[in-house]
Structures are given as C-alpha cells and as structure tokens.
Amino acid sequence: MTEFKSAALPDTQLRYLPLSQVGDVSRLPTTVKVLxxxxxxxxxxxxxxxxxxxxxxxxxxxxxxxxxxxxxPSRILLQDYTGVPAAVDLAAMRAAMERAGKDPAKIxxxxxxxxxxxxxxxxxxxxxxxxxxxNLEREYERNRERYALLRWAGQAFKTFRVVPPGAGICHQVxxxxxxxxxxxxxxxxxxxxxxxxxxxxxxxxxxxxxxxxVGGIEAEAAMLGQPTYLPWPVV
Numbered sequence: 001m002t003e004f005k006s007a008a009l010p011d012t013q014l015r016y017l018p019l020s021q022v023g024d025v026s027r028l029p030t031t032v033k034v035l036x037x038x039x040x041x042x043x044x045x046x047x048x049x050x051x052x053x054x055x056x057x058x059x060x061x062x063x064x065x066x067x068x069x070x071x072x073p074s075r076i077l078l079q080d081y082t083g084v085p086a087a088v089d090l091a092a093m094r095a096a097m098e099r100a101g102k103d104p105a106k107i108x109x110x111x112x113x114x115x116x117x118x119x120x121x122x123x124x125x126x127x128x129x130x131x132x133x134x135n136l137e138r139e140y141e142r143n144r145e146r147y148a149l150l151r152w153a154g155q156a157f158k159t160f161r162v163v164p165p166g167a168g169i170c171h172q173v174x175x176x177x178x179x180x181x182x183x184x185x186x187x188x189x190x191x192x193x194x195x196x197x198x199x200x201x202x203x204x205x206x207x208x209x210x211x212x213x214v215g216g217i218e219a220e221a222a223m224l225g226q227p228t229y230l231p232w233p234v235v
Contacts, residue, residue: 002044004188014189017041022057029235032059034191034210035069041190042070042227063232070227073193073212074183076113079170082197082216083115084146087153089220090160109159110225114178115150116163116170136166170196171203179209195222 004015017040019025019033028036036056043049049070055063078086094104120143125134140147154162167173180192193210194201197219204211214222222228 002040002050004044007189013187014184015187016189017044019057022053025057028057028059030208031210031235032056032233034193035071035230035233037191038071038193039069041188042072047227059233059235067232069230069232071193071230072225072227073111073195073222074185074190075111075178075192075194076109076219076223077170077174077178077194077196077198077201077211078113078115078219079198080115080117080120080146080150082219084149085216086113086197086220086223087115087149087160090153090157091149094156108157109223111159111223113157113160113223114163114174115153115161116167116173117147117150117165118167118169118173121165132166139165170198171200174201174204175207179204179207181207181209195219195228 002017003021005018007014007016017037019028019036019040021040022036025033025036036053039049039053039056043053047070051064052067052069055061055067056069090107090109093107097104097107121135121139122142123131123135124138125131128134150162153160163173168176174194174196183190183192191210194204195212195214195218196204197214197216199213201211201213214228218228
C-alpha cells in the first residue's frame with residue numbers, strides 16, 4: 001500500500017506515493033487528498049497508519065471509532081513573538097545535551113523552520129526620505145540582545161532560517177517567497193504543508209498549500225518530528 005513510484009523529469013528523478021494505492025480517490029476533495037498522502041507517508045515510515053489511510057480514502061464515509069489522522073507538516077512558519085521562545089527552547093536543549101556530555105548538534109529541527117521578524121517592529125521616524133534606514137537602525141539598537149539570539153539560531157541550526165526585519169509581514173513573505181506548493185525531500189515529492197504560529201497562517205490555503213495556525217507548543221512539537229493528531233476532516 002505504501003509503495004513509492006518514480007517520475008522522470010527533464011533534470012531529475014523523483015519518487016512519490018500514488019494515492020491510487022488505496023482505491024479510487026478521484027472523488028475526494030483536494031484537502032482530503034493532501035491529508036491522505038501524509039498518512040500514507042507516515043505508514044511508509046513504519047507508523048501503524050495503513051488502516052487510517054484506507055478509512056480516509058473512503059471519505060465521506062464515517063471513520064472507524066479508533067481511526068486517527070496523524071499529520072506532519074512539511075515546514076514551520078514562525079514570527080518573532082512566538083519564534084523567540086522556540087529559539088530559546090532549542091538553545092536550552094542544546095545546552096542540556098552539552099551538560100550531559102552528548103553532542104549538542106543532535107538537537108536540530110526535523111523539518112525546515114522559517115522565522116520572519118515583523119510583529120515587534122516599531123516605527124519611530126516618519127515624514128523623511130531616510131525613515132526606513134533610521135527605523136531599522138533604531139530597531140536593532142532597541143532589541144540588540146534578541147536579534148543576537150535569532151542570528152545565532154539562524155547560524156547554529158541547519159534547518160532554521162531567520163528573515164530579518166524590513167522584508168515584509170510574515171504572511172506576505174510566506175505567500176510570495178516561501179510557499180513551494182510541491183516540496184522535494186530526499187528525492188521524494190510531497191505537498192507543501194505547514195503549521196504557522198499565527199492565526200493568519202490559513203491565508204496560504206489560497207495557493208493550495210494546506211496550512212494551520214497553531215500555538216508555539218504545537219509548532220515546536222512538529223518541529224521536533226512529533227505528529228499532530230487531527231480530527232476527521234469535514235470538507
């Protein structure tokens with residue numbers, strides 16, 4: 001049921017999980033297809049999810065009482081208010097590993113994380129040609145310690161990117177710069193999905209990218225590879 005297929009493209013060879021392995025999915029809403037692909041990938045990793053995939057493929061038929069919907073997004077979106085605590089937690093975990101005599105580099109987000117600094121940015125100057133530069137300089141002066149932490153996080157973790165202030169609001173950057181629609185990881189093509197630590201994350205659904213707004217704890221759990229169990233979808 002979780003057999004990968006190959007697709008030859010002009011410059012590369014990709015693998016993917018055909019949804020047809022669990023039956024006729026042509027009638028399923030696109031949202032359910034994206035969720036089904038994620039459940040199949042979980043089963044391919046060894047999770048006991050094949051029964052859940054079969055049940056989801058029969059949507060909108062009611063699921064079995066014990067059915068679950070494990071979901072792992074392909075990436076995480078953070079803004080500075082929710083992202084700073086996440087960076088502090090990662091730093092604390094690395095420090096704990098070092099105190100225990102272990103390799104701190106083993107603490108690494110399992111999926112890509114983008115932290116966009118926009119929520120806390122203030123405007124102190126206006127009505128002049130150089131207000132952008134002056135406001136940006138004041139912003140770095142005011143929050144020097146916080147930006148030092150975020151710069152460290154962006155350099156210390158391979159999967160943690162920090163977008164500095166002045167690039168735009170996180171939802172705009174997410175829509176215009178970060179969304180890929182189709183993600184390729186280790187030669188496997190999959191739908192672009194995300195958890196964002198902001199209630200407006202769902203704007204990304206307008207591009208066909210499945211996204212949820214979640215709290216910081218949920219974002220960190222997904223960041224560290226833990227599945228989030230979703231309620232059965234109603235589309």
